[in-house]
Amino acid sequence: MNKEYLSCDIIEYGFDAQTDAINLCCRISGDSLGETFKLIPDYHGEKIDWNDFFEKKQKIRDIHKQGEIFKPCTGCLYLREESWDDEKCIKTVNINNWIKCNADCVYCNRSSLKNIKEYKIFPVFKDMIEKNLLKKGGPITISGGEPTVIREFDKLLNLFLKNNLTNIKVLTNAIKYNKTIERGLKNGNVNILVSTDSGTKETYKKIKRINKHYQVWKNIKKYAETSKYPELVKTKFIIIPGLNDNKNELFEFIKQNSINSIKYTELDLEISWFYSHREDKTNFEAIYELYQFARQKAQEASIILEAKDRMLLLLQDLNKD
Ligand code: SF4
Numbered sequence: 263m264n265k266e267y268l269s270c271d272i273i274e275y276g277f278d279a280q281t282d283a284i285n286l287c288c289r290i291s292g293d294s295l296g297e298t299f300k301l302i303p304d305y306h307g308e309k310i311d312w313n314d315f316f317e318k319k320q321k322i323r324d325i326h327k328q329g330e331i332f333k334p335c336t337g338c339l340y341l342r343e344e345s346w347d348d349e350k351c352i353k354t355v356n357i358n359n360w361i362k363c364n365a366d367c368v369y370c371n372r373s374s375l376k377n378i379k380e381y382k383i384f385p386v387f388k389d390m391i392e393k394n395l396l397k398k399g400g401p402i403t404i405s406g407g408e409p410t411v412i413r414e415f416d417k418l419l420n421l422f423l424k425n426n427l428t429n430i431k432v433l434t435n436a437i438k439y440n441k442t443i444e445r446g447l448k449n450g451n452v453n454i455l456v457s458t459d460s461g462t463k464e465t466y467k468k469i470k471r472i473n474k475h476y477q478v479w480k481n482i483k484k485y486a487e488t489s490k491y492p493e494l495v496k497t498k499f500i501i502i503p504g505l506n507d508n509k510n511e512l513f514e515f516i517k518q519n520s521i522n523s524i525k526y527t528e529l530d531l532e533i534s535w536f537y538s539h540r541e542d543k544t545n546f547e548a549i550y551e552l553y554q555f556a557r558q559k560a561q562e563a564s565i566i567l568e569a570k571d572r573m574l575l576l577l578q579d580l581n582k583d
């Protein structure tokens with residue numbers, strides 16, 4: 263058995279495609295916010311030299327094997343002690359290289375990237391699968407821009423489904439209903455997360471800058487009805503102070519989940535707000551109160567509400583659970 267050491271699934275088996283690079287990681291949870299390590303800088307869809315890719319990753323693995331922490335990972339909540347195997351493969355995937363979207367969320371940086379040319383990711387995964395480098399288990403996360411408006415998305419998701427890959431998570435705004443997602447939900451290999459960040463149409467419009475509140479909840483419901491398991495369709499509420507940080511909005515959000523038969527939801531905190539307030543913790547107690555309120559309302563409606571990422575860090579900072 264291998265010796266246990268502190269590492270994470272991304273260090274060991276990750277692949278993170280961004281708009282202009284293949285990064286080590288997209289989970290910004292280490293102490294060094296913004297310091298993303300580029301495994302392949304200046305990347306625009308070229309053929310990947312996998313030996314070189316795994317060599318770079320091995321160097322990071324070795325730092326952890328020696329009991330140290332790779333600097334950008336300092337303080338990350340995803341680090342865990344485990345007896346990691348030595349296999350050179352990819353399991354934890356993040357596809358975040360697309361830009362196009364049919365919404366315009368206030369907290370999203372995609373609109374500032376409009377001049378960047380999107381590259382195709384399908385050939386990269388085809389090559390990865392042909393070389394037997396992509397292993398079952400996931401998570402495979404498909405996100406931005408909005409997958410359902412990207413031309414190669416259906417082809418890519420079909421490739422994953424055809425190869426029987428599991429734990430494929432699609433982050434979609436659900437403005438557009440997608441039949442391939444429906445197929446994946448039906449066979450249980452796909453799960454979706456829809457961040458509405460609101461429960462009323464007014465706040466939805468303020469945050470997403472498009473008037474699609476009713477359409478989105480209708481599509482969420484339709485996805486939930488076709489899904490093999492209820493936990494495959496989740497919603498999310500990102501608290502954005504000044505926009506949706508009030509009990510009424512959270513109450514309406516839980517109500518929408520209840521009306522539309524959604525049993526699982528997540529609560530997070532807007533990333534730039536969190537990090538710009540982390541030092542002095544201004545309003546952290548007020549956010550905690552909202553979290554408790556949402557948790558109580560969710561419980562009353564038999565909905566499982568989970569604190570995620572920044573919300574988890576806030577709870578950690580306040581010594582609460
Ligand atoms: S330890 Fe954290 S920051 Fe480092 S690769 Fe893993 S998830 Fe990313």
Ligand code: SF4
Binds near residue numbers: 363371408
């Ligand atoms: S739906 Fe996603 S990609 Fe589109 S604007 Fe909102 S956060 Fe950005």
